[in-house]
Amino acid sequence: MPSETIKLTAKFKLKEFSEELNNLFSTYREIVNYLITFAFENNITSFKRLKKETYKKLRGKYPQLPSHYLYTACQMATSIYKSYRKRKRKGKANGKPVFKKEVIMLDDHLFKLNLEKGIIKLSTPKGRTFFEFYPAKYHEKLRDWKVGQAWLIKTPKGVFINVVFSKEVEIGEPFTFVGVDLNENNVTLSLPNGEFVQIITHEREIRTGYFVKRRKIQKKLKTGKRRRELLEKYGERERNRLNDLYHKLANKIVELAEKYGGIALEDLTEIRDSIRYSAEMNGRLHRWSFRKLQSIIEYKAKLKGVKVVFVNPAHTSSLCPICGSKLSPNGHRVLKCSNCGFEADRDVVGSWNIRLKALKMWGVTVPPESQPMKMGGWKPTRYEINTLHTING
Numbered sequence: 434m435p436s437e438t439i440k441l442t443a444k445f446k447l448k449e450f451s452e453e454l455n456n457l458f459s460t461y462r463e464i465v466n467y468l469i470t471f472a473f474e475n476n477i478t479s480f481k482r483l484k485k486e487t488y489k490k491l492r493g494k495y496p497q498l499p500s501h502y503l504y505t506a507c508q509m510a511t512s513i514y515k516s517y518r519k520r521k522r523k524g525k526a527n528g529k530p531v532f533k534k535e536v537i538m539l540d541d542h543l544f545k546l547n548l549e550k551g552i553i554k555l556s557t558p559k560g561r562t563f564f565e566f567y568p569a570k571y572h573e574k575l576r577d578w579k580v581g582q583a584w585l586i587k588t589p590k591g592v593f594i595n596v597v598f599s600k601e602v603e604i605g606e607p608f609t610f611v612g613v614d615l616n617e618n619n620v621t622l623s624l625p626n627g628e629f630v631q632i633i634t635h636e637r638e639i640r641t642g643y644f645v646k647r648r649k650i651q652k653k654l655k656t657g658k659r660r661r662e663l664l665e666k667y668g669e670r671e672r673n674r675l676n677d678l679y680h681k682l683a684n685k686i687v688e689l690a691e692k693y694g695g696i697a698l699e700d701l702t703e704i705r706d707s708i709r710y711s712a713e714m715n716g717r718l719h720r721w722s723f724r725k726l727q728s729i730i731e732y733k734a735k736l737k738g739v740k741v742v743f744v745n746p747a748h749t750s751s752l753c754p755i756c757g758s759k760l761s762p763n764g765h766r767v768l769k770c771s772n773c774g775f776e777a778d779r780d781v782v783g784s785w786n787i788r789l790k791a792l793k794m795w796g797v798t799v800p801p802e803s804q805p806m807k808m809g810g811w812k813p814t815r816y817e818i819n820t821l822h823t824i825n826g
């Protein structure tokens with residue numbers, strides 16, 4: 434069976450940190466900045482060359498520092514300098530590149546993670562040091578995952594360690610696909626048995642609620658620390674709430690798709706049907722949310738051995754899934770085909786076309802969709818995400 438790698442990043446908060454760790458942050462920043470300047474002055478974009486030309490000098494200057502910090506600092510400096518060059522070419526950067534963040538990149542020589550005991554063992558200039566951390570979300574599920582790179586990050590809220598976990602999973606051949614159309618307030622699924630399922634998410638209400646809250650704060654407090662803190666607090670609450678919603682949604686989608694073996698989503702990396710997204714509030718944020726939700730669906734699906742494919746989103750909401758003619762609006766959110774008389778909700782059309790595209794992409798010959806014409810169109814079965822109770826049908 435073909436296998437795929439799933440990756441996910443978990444964030445752990447350290448229970449406390451020491452003066453020593455503080456010093457490590459500033460030493461590391463010093464080194465990264467030295468390396469960036471060196472790369473900048475000598476126009477070096479290769480990690481190998483940068484390491485070769487600076488290693489001896491840095492080793493001499495920081496003899497106590499475990500050498501792998503120099504490797505990861507070189508990696509960071511190379512990528513920072515490269516992205517600086519890219520921005521510069523577009524006229525978006527001037528002056529010298531500088532690294533101001535409190536971030537330390539770690540490779541597997543520099544730390545060992547003990548999930549069971551909640552301890553990270555870190556190599557420091559003074560030898561191995563232990564730090565306790567608070568459990569992360571979905572902590573137990575990560576036990577049998579492989580630990581990859583990590584980043585130590587110092588924020589006003591404390592020191593965090595972000596760890597990349599990976600796992601090899603076996604993905605079966607899909608024999609068919611469930612088409613999934615993501616919308617701002619619902620997710621619509623087109624099942625291979627001809628049924629449609631719509632899950633009402635209320636995401637728009639959640640967003641609008643927080644939007645109004647932020648507006649009130651901005652009106653009441655014009656500047657200052659309190660304003661920043663409040664905005665940050667509600668921003669975090671909104672993100673957490675949406676994250677929970679996405680996990681719940683993704684679980685349901687994967688549950689419905691599991692027996693069919695495949696899920697089809699729209700490829701949103703380049704949004705062609707931009708009207709569908711930009712007309713709504715906070716277009717940019719929504720694109721971010723769609724990608725976020727997609728990535729949660731993708732990794733949950735892979736964990737269950739379900740294949741995920743991405744299809745070109747062009748025309749998924751404008752062509753008739755039965756005869757391929759152009760659809761025209763016929764009332765609120767309803768589309769009609771003047772050629773064959775097909776008429777349905779645009780979310781039904783979207784998910785249906787996504788499923789058909791995946792079948793074609795996968796080389797499955799698509800038989801003419803010949804479900805008996807239902808009077809009044811194709812109605813999805815509606816569920817509320819909070820209860821997952823059926824609303825109709």
Ligand SMILES: [Zn+2]
Nearest residue numbers: 753756770773
């Ligand atoms: Zn038609």
